[in-house]
Amino acid sequence: MALRKRLAHLPTHLVLGSISLVAVTPYLWLLSTSLKFPKEVFTPTPRWIPWPVNFGNYAEVFDRAPFGVFLVNTVLVVTGILAVQLVTITLAAYVFARRTFRGQSLLFGLFLIQMMIPIHATFVPNFLTLRNLDLLNTRVAMMLPFFASGYGTFLLRQAFRQIPQDLEDAAVIDGCGGLRFLWHVLVPLARPTLVAFGLISLVSHWNDYLWPLIVTDTPDVRTLTIGLGMFVQQESGADWTLLMAATAFVTAPLMVIFLIFQRKFIESFMFSGLKG
Amino acid sequence: MSDSTAVLTGERAPALAMARRFRLGGGGAYFYLLPSLVFLALFTYYPIGFSAYLSLFRWNVLNPEKIFVGLENYLQLWREPLFWLVLRNNLFYALGTIPMTMALGLFLAVLVNQRLGAARSLYRVALFYPTMIPMVAAAMLWVWIFNPGIGLFNYYTAFLGIPRIEWLYDRHWALPAIIIMSIWKNFGYFMLIYLAALQGIPAELYEAASIEGAGAWRRFWRITFPLLTPATLFVFIVAIISSFQVFDQVFVMTQGGPADQTNVLTFYIYQHAFRFWDIGMGATLTTIFICLLLVLIMLIFRYAGRRVYYEAD
Incomplete structure (x- = not known):
């Protein structure tokens, strides 16, 4: 019975899972790009795993x-x-x-x-x-x-x-x-x-x-x-790894706090319309 | 709201009622409102009147002294093709974003509202996080994604048989690109509003409907959708107001281009006031903007507000 119930939700999981994946893709791409070396960016197919990892972009953003x-x-x-x-x-x-x-x-x-x-x-x-x-x-x-x-x-x-x-x-x-x-x-x-x-x-x-x-x-x-x-x-026309590192840094504080307190955030934003 | 207080007051001991009324006298209430009213007056009400006033003057770099010109600024805009293009772009943006964001929000809320176990909060985070990102950052990220040569978007849409598009550099596709990005940024918030509203619908209604033999489709249209009308009205108003606020994306992604195909009202005002230093025209556009917003909201309340069921307040 429990299994049947779970299976009944399978299509829902499939739909939600794929839309969630699409929604998350841009941010993962942002992080991935920010950790690459400039030369690694120009590949005919997207390379998701930055290797070798380059944390230097973040330091350079702070320098500039x-x-x-x-x-x-x-x-x-x-x-x-x-x-x-x-x-x-x-x-x-x-x-x-x-x-x-x-x-x-x-x-x-x-x-x-x-x-x-x-x-x-x-x-x-x-x-x-x-x-x-x-x-x-x-x-x-x-x-x-x-x-x-x-x-x-x-x-x-x-x-x-x-x-x-x-x-x-x-x-x-x-x-x-x-x-x-x-x-x-x-x-x-x-x-x-x-x-x-x-x-x-x-x-x-x-x-x-x-x-x-x-x-x-x-x-x-x-x-x-x-x-x-x-x-x-x-930095216009400069390399994308730097721009993405700066972008990632600007989003980071809120994202980190959001991921830690996600329940509280989501409840608060839900609540914001409920009373409207 | 004042009614309920009055009723309560009447029911209670007269002495207490007297005491309360006494404390209310002497403008006490206004004292509490004062801090808010000072800021509202200075930064919300006064600007409305002030821009209406300034809109009657020619006041720009060439005319540093204000010259009264009556409605000349409005007439000039009326004859300006770019002004109509800007309005068209705003309309296009609203039509492109609002129905899609609302539908997506509602659809995902209904799905996420089911008993999905631990995965549920994962979905909620994945779908909601774009709301937490600054629009400027999101816009920058999507400039990269829409890159014609090595952008992610062209790469993956190619699998769907969609030809390579220049997106932000193409006069036909720049605005749709901004629309796509904005839908991604905003649907999660609407999903949460709908989710909150869904949790307020009593489960018995669905049980009763199931016993009567109503399928999922029928249950949605006969129970869920009608009971969500207050949430829908709220979301609709928020969506309209925020669709007119579109600025950051345009500023970062296209600067209104190519050929003003993504120029929208806020950016047009910004251009006049802070690029051409034409304050009179900026004020005229601001006044038009405010009138548009208020008329739209009044229309929504008149035509949609009536059909909405509110719990007794």
Whole structure:
């Protein structure tokens, strides 16, 4: 019986297995190319196993562009964005979930609009704003437009609303209202949502390109994605093993963390739409 | 949402209700919203109004002082064939990516949702990981894969009898190449959204349907698909918004070429504002972009929103 059940899933495994293979192929090819010697690349049939293995590409990438600096900048920018976001969305989600006030639906609508107006639709005026604030070519410039998050507010509001009103009533009677209730009760109870939002925010800003491209122009503040873009232009026509090593390095931090915590990541991203 | 709070308030001890209302008074709620509103105002609402305003001016390298020109910028775009080509490219990109990504996401979610044992999380990782890669990196990788001479793509598609294509260098195939790459990058995320929604469908429904003699095909179209409409609406909106955001791929893979065949709205705005330093035109295009997005989303909510079943909120 068990065997029959397993066999019934065989076609599913075949379909999923082959599509998974197709999906994984590009990344394996990236790693393979990044470990080859330049001469090994030009073969009439793809050579999957790099032999002899050449780790030197990675070292050379670091010699030619300050990828270490890019990495530090990226970490600073994404954690900076997230830290401020957590404060702004927690405060906003709290009043949207637990209070009534004049203009509530209108204001909530305004928060939601932000989800529909991506930075891609506002980068020209935002660039002028930052120029007027004299903040161009700083790390803060890369963070500022993302400090408020309509999406995060929305997710967290849903989580806060799941928490019974009785809890707040009891807390108020005991003299633990407002910010203290928010900090000591709501925030710990909404932790799964905060973690999910945190991961989504980190991943999406780690991958930001257009905005950092526009507001930075020197390597000392650039992030990994911009660094990669510049490296590609600077080395254009250069050998593919170097370009792929740089590309692999830019994807590596997130990929490693993703593979280690894949369950948490996948749950978080699943969760992101569930509440939408 | 305000209704439920009001009902609750009415049911409780009046003193408590009074206390709560007291704490709400004096603009307390607005104080909590203030940090968010400052940033939203400065970087979301103000830019919308500001670009609408700037779109009425000629303001570029040749005219460093703003000159009011009314709707001249819009008329100029209307007569500009490239503007229409750019819109066509955006439409083509949307039609090329959205249905395929959604269908693939749904199909794979249904498959992965079965009891597949340990292999299941392997599939999930293999299908989802492209979402985690920066688009720039993915684009760079695919430039290599689409390499006409020694690229992987031409090599393996040759086995399917597909002739060698110059892909990113061919004016007919550059946009399809970007579409293929974008489908690969995005379907995994949609698969996860569908997977989450599938796990919310009660198993009893399927059991009952099986007892009634409904086959897998019928069960999918009669139970799964209708119950997934909220997820489908969500995915559709995300897909539309993100299809209009396409920029990184174009920037890295083609720079809009060859012959503007892959030039899309975001890249066109970028060109005007930061290559030609024509801020007035950049603002005009930005305004058109925002209007397009809002109209599309309103249309979706009007026509699709009605057919969606939501759990009582």
